[in-house]
Amino acid sequence: MATAAEQATAFHTFFAPVLDGIDQRIQAAAQPSDLDEALQAVIDARATLQERDREAGLTKRDREQYERRLARLQSQVISRRSTLQPAASSSRFSFRRTAAKAEAATSEGSASSSYNLAMSPAPSPPLEQGETAGGIQVTLQTNRTITFKDLAKAASSQDAPLSLSLSHLTDCIVDLRGDRPHIVALTATNLKRCAVLLPRIDGSLMLTRLEDSLLVVEACRQLRVYSSKRAVVDVAAGGVASPITLESCEAMRVTSGVKVQDFDQPGAGPSAEPTKSWRGIQDREAQHLEALKETPSAEALADILSRLFSPAAAPDTSSSPYLAADSGLLLVFSSPGTQATQSEFHEWYDEEHVPLRVGARGFPEFRSAARYSCSTLTSPSATASPAFQAEWGAAYTISSNALYNDARYTALRSNRSPREADLVKRLGVLDRRIYKTMGDSRASKEPRGDVRPQPKEQIEEEACRVEVTGFHAEQSEAEVAKWFADEAKPALLKREGVTRVRLLLLIDALINGVEAGEGNADAKDVPRWALYIEGAEGVEGVTTQVVKLPGAENRTEVRMMKLYRAWDPVRALQACAN
Structure with a gap:
């Protein structure tokens, strides 16, 4: 059992580089959106400090030092933002709320009675010749009601088209309906427990990282939502010209009957049918929303929001495929492509990407980690897409698929380092597949399979060669599992060099990259089933030699993988040792 001093030292070792990294992101910021990400990192770091303060055994002095540094970092974000804004940023101003509003906010738990409403030009979409558009940014607000009258003070002209950016708002109401402003576009980032009520938007709505928040809009041309939940x-009705798009979202509710393009659904097109990421607004919820048409008082609106976001109203996530009772395999195929070098690709993967998942600051659910060089023997794509020719692979055994619902894990993608964010945009292929274990030769009587941590020495000895054979099957899951247990597993284990065989069921596939099809188009060709065969020399092509697959042979995918490097799953080994 670690002493308090050892726990504090471990926390310092972990937390100091986090703060240093935020500082570097602020200094490297080239545009205001970079600072939005840096500010979110500050907020996340403060939450981490609060969550782990007690278990880390920090002294009062240490805790106060971290709080002061976080405050300085937040100030640096604001200061740096002013240097990145155009000259028109002189339109920024601050004001104090009226005493009546201040008292109301105090009674609701507000920590302060004054706010800085930062009004500054934001990027605007192309306009027709002869028009000019002003841009206003509203950021760092808490417990505030914002109307168009507030925005008009910062606008160059109340009649000019306006683009609006909202960021880092908490417990705020943004009601722009009454004065009918001419808004050409709106972006919103990092909104928590907020209500945004909008008139017709001439252009697009882009929403990122909304949480427990409500958006009501009369109409818009395009509506996209990223990395949001609840x-x-x-x-x-008929208010959106194109399907609403969702990506990396969970527990969302959308107007019933509206078509949604859920990019987390492999190969699915726009549909009004709910997915694991969203469901339709129910009748009782629609009745609450109908009351918003009458421009309710602040008290009435608060009541409506509490009804919408009460635990009883939360979306049903019981159908989520990421269940704690399931184990699985995370399989990733990738290629640096022509826009990234092999050296920077490997440096990022080996020094940043994998250690964040299996290192001392990683996740105990990662029970093994290895990277492989790959060759494709058979492609499932009729078009021979480059997405299925990736020359590198990575495989991770996952002890519980509930990991994919963990906010700390999903934050790895939403809070990428500047290096990772830049590199991922340039990669030729990044093909991520999430599987559920349906059979395992090492734990034939255990549905979860063998989820004991695998040290790198074990992988180097027993899994230096891997064959991945994907296939489709019309049979039921139970029938395929029986075929595996009765036929495939015994036949494969008889082959010299084969040490382990797993049957995997695809849960999710996401294929991005410069060389991949747009809109995750290649994911539709990923086979639903896979045999994952580990061993030494001689496993190449073993599946098709010794077993008859239950699906059509012309729809198979066969990849051979040769071990490049393995890692110890440090957190998993520590958890099991304790």
């Missing part, structure tokens, strides 16, 4: 999106 948000309600209500659009008037």
